[in-house]
Amino acid sequence: MPSLIEDYALIGDTHSAALVSRNGSIDWLCLPRFDSPACFAALLGDDESGHWKIAPVEPVLGVSRRYRGDTLVLETDMTTASGTVRIVDAMFPRAGAHVVLRLVECLQGAVRMRSETRFRFDYGSIVPWVRRLDEHSVAAIAGPDSVTLWTTAPMEGHDMATYAEFSVSAGQSVPFSLTWRPSHEPAPAPQDIRRMISQTEAWWSDWMAGCTYDGQWQPAVRRSLITLKALTYAPTGGIVAAVTTSLPEHIGGVRNWDYRYCWLRDATITLLALLDAGFTSEATAWREWLLRAVAGDPSRVQIMYGVAGERRLPEYEVPWLPGYENSSPVRVGNAAVDQFQLDVYGEVLDALHVARVAVANRRNGAARDLFHAGIHAPEDNGRDDSWPLQTKLMDFLETGWRKSDEGIWEVRGPRRHFVHSKVMAWVAADRAVRGIVESGLPGPVERWSALRDEIHREVCARGFDSERNTFTQYYGSKELDAALLYMSLVGFLPATDPRVVGTVAAIERELMEDGFVLRYPTAEDGAVDGLPAGEGAFLACTFWLADNYALSGRVHEAQELFERLLALRNDVGLLAEEYDPKLGRMTGNFPQAFSHVPLVNTARTLTEALRGRPRSRADRAHPPGHFFG
Numbered sequence: 177m178p179s180l181i182e183d184y185a186l187i188g189d190t191h192s193a194a195l196v197s198r199n200g201s202i203d204w205l206c207l208p209r210f211d212s213p214a215c216f217a218a219l220l221g222d223d224e225s226g227h228w229k230i231a232p233v234e235p236v237l238g239v240s241r242r243y244r245g246d247t248l249v250l251e252t253d254m255t256t257a258s259g260t261v262r263i264v265d266a267m268f269p270r271a272g273a274h275v276v277l278r279l280v281e282c283l284q285g286a287v288r289m290r291s292e293t294r295f296r297f298d299y300g301s302i303v304p305w306v307r308r309l310d311e312h313s314v315a316a317i318a319g320p321d322s323v324t325l326w327t328t329a330p331m332e333g334h335d336m337a338t339y340a341e342f343s344v345s346a347g348q349s350v351p352f353s354l355t356w357r358p359s360h361e362p363a364p365a366p367q368d369i370r371r372m373i374s375q376t377e378a379w380w381s382d383w384m385a386g387c388t389y390d391g392q393w394q395p396a397v398r399r400s401l402i403t404l405k406a407l408t409y410a411p412t413g414g415i416v417a418a419v420t421t422s423l424p425e426h427i428g429g430v431r432n433w434d435y436r437y438c439w440l441r442d443a444t445i446t447l448l449a450l451l452d453a454g455f456t457s458e459a460t461a462w463r464e465w466l467l468r469a470v471a472g473d474p475s476r477v478q479i480m481y482g483v484a485g486e487r488r489l490p491e492y493e494v495p496w497l498p499g500y501e502n503s504s505p506v507r508v509g510n511a512a513v514d515q516f517q518l519d520v521y522g523e524v525l526d527a528l529h530v531a532r533v534a535v536a537n538r539r540n541g542a543a544r545d546l547f548h549a550g551i552h553a554p555e556d557n558g559r560d561d562s563w564p565l566q567t568k569l570m571d572f573l574e575t576g577w578r579k580s581d582e583g584i585w586e587v588r589g590p591r592r593h594f595v596h597s598k599v600m601a602w603v604a605a606d607r608a609v610r611g612i613v614e615s616g617l618p619g620p621v622e623r624w625s626a627l628r629d630e631i632h633r634e635v636c637a638r639g640f641d642s643e644r645n646t647f648t649q650y651y652g653s654k655e656l657d658a659a660l661l662y663m664s665l666v667g668f669l670p671a672t673d674p675r676v677v678g679t680v681a682a683i684e685r686e687l688m689e690d691g692f693v694l695r696y697p698t699a700e701d702g703a704v705d706g707l708p709a710g711e712g713a714f715l716a717c718t719f720w721l722a723d724n725y726a727l728s729g730r731v732h733e734a735q736e737l738f739e740r741l742l743a744l745r746n747d748v749g750l751l752a753e754e755y756d757p758k759l760g761r762m763t764g765n766f767p768q769a770f771s772h773v774p775l776v777n778t779a780r781t782l783t784e785a786l787r788g789r790p791r792s793r794a795d796r797a798h799p800p801g802h803f804f805g
């Protein structure tokens with residue numbers, strides 16, 4: 177049985193990641209990339225689907241765990257009647273390494289330990305051939321994959337698993353490593369695990385030293401930033417939405433999707449959060465990734481790509497895995513890749529606008545204080561290489577904005593004229609106009625200004641229900657959608673505008689469950705999203721509600737809601753996509769960028785609100801002189 181979602185911690189090497197349970201079991205690991213087939217998939221099945229557990233042989237009386245400082249090096253302390261052991265878990269963040277590092281240290285007394293490894297390649301479907309290489313290592317091989325398990329403890333194989341039993345007394349430690357390689361390459365030489373763990377720790381600490389965030393809630397924000405960094409794919413600059421597939425949005429249900437890909441929407445907001453906290457090289461890398469990935473016909477821009485920019489991500493079901501707590505199907509790939517989602521144009525143009533403003537502000541040193549202390553801009557080569565792309569996207573949008581789409585929630589029902597999508601089309605036009613007016617870039621400013629105004633007028637006329645005093649999910653609908661909370665954050669209307677205030681009130685009335693926000697009402701007939709009813713509260717939407725409170729002067733309520741959200745984080749600061757208030761459990765993929773980004777943003781907005789100067793995401797992206805204009 178897998179653990180509760182919130183009982184997992186993340187380790188990663190910015191190529192892939194693993195989930196480690198509180199009981200010392202790695203139940204999810206894909207090598208060598210985030211989206212490679214899992215070699216441990218117990219998360220979506222049981223131990224037979226592949227796992228690697230290191231734990232005391234005798235009953236464990238207590239567990240506590242933490243990351244070492246600002247790193248992704250995990251320490252899990254387990255206490256038994258005879259002593260306390262610490263298991264240190266990490267992945268080595270060096271290109272081409274693909275190594276999981278585990279060190280068992282005895283803190284007190286003496287403890288008998290067991291390591292149990294069930295190698296199962298291809299999402300639990302292949303039991304590989306396991307052979308001993310020497311006294312300290314075994315290799316599991318099947319098809320293209322091979323992993324080598326190395327330890328100083330004696331190993332033996334039986335019942336289709338590899339075991340190592342050993343005792344540790346206070347002061348002693350036993351190292352383990354698991355290294356992936358293509359099966360045609362020679363096995364790796366043994367390495368110094370303790371040194372590699374120290375190097376991993378130093379690598380994360382060095383990275384975090386670049387953080388310029390100086391607001392309140394430092395520990396939560398810093399942990400979220402580390403988590404976001406862990407979701408980046410170092411070789412290309414791509415950013416995955418989460419490290420898992422098919423953790424259910426509704427326990428026992430079918431809302432199970434593969435998130436190990438790079439959504440333009442999710443990646444863009446992740447980039448903004450990292451950039452805002454001073455991490456410019458990730459911003460540069462993502463910008464380059466974006467330019468490569470979307471190169472070609474702007475009307476064929478996809479809403480998501482593989483981490484290296486792959487365009488085909490065919491979705492298929494994995495029938496041999498029962499799914500997390502029998503939530504089936506388990507899916508690999510994501511059919512949303514073929515959807516049309518208008519909002520991504522707004523997200524992309526906004527992100528490129530923010531990056532451009534950051535460059536301009538860096539050039540003008542005096543602007544630093546106005547923008548925010550300590551921001552560093554992406555590489556400043558004096559040009560905006562991405563402007564041609566932006567103008568091409570605008571060329572498409574001039575007519576493309578009139579199309580119905582699948583929207584931010586990637587509905588699998590019919591296309592609609594979603595209000596959030598149109599708002600984001602407005603964002604695209606607005607940022608393009610500002611590129612011309614504020615940054616002096618070439619373009620048809622009058623035409624795009626007219627387009628911007630036309631979209632605004634249409635949304636206010638066709639997307640607003642004056643009887644109920646609220647914007648609606650799509651043109652002509654009576655339904656609500658929490659994505660409408662985005663309007664004030666991107667500058668479409670101020671949070672104090674009566675229509676936004678009315679929308680917030682309607683969402684509070686109709687979309688809140690036990691103090692958290694649902695993204696939209698789901699229905700048994702799947703009229704809008706094409707899926708059976710029922711899912712958890714959507715954490716990002718709940719953060720957006722807190723932002724709206726902060727921006728409209730309801731600072732106390734904003735803080736209260738934010739604290740309620742922070743309390744949902746697990747013991748190591750991680751959030752899934754959703755939370756089921758009835759079950760009191762996290763649901764959906766984990767850990768999720770789309771939850772950690774809003775955490776970082778709301779902390780910033782709230783810090784500024786408490787200092788008497790709340791700013792929306794749109795307010796922050798003004799060049800000097802335009803700040804509060």
Ligand SMILES: OC[C@H]1O[C@H](O[C@H]2O[C@H](CO)[C@@H](O)[C@H](O)[C@H]2O)[C@H](O)[C@@H](O)[C@@H]1O
Binds near residue numbers: 434441442512705
């Ligand atoms: O609810 C149906 C859709 O759910 C997934 O999409 C969600 O996750 C994306 C990645 O975080 C996010 O960008 C999107 O806004 C969310 O709705 C799933 O990936 C889709 O295939 C599915 O249709």
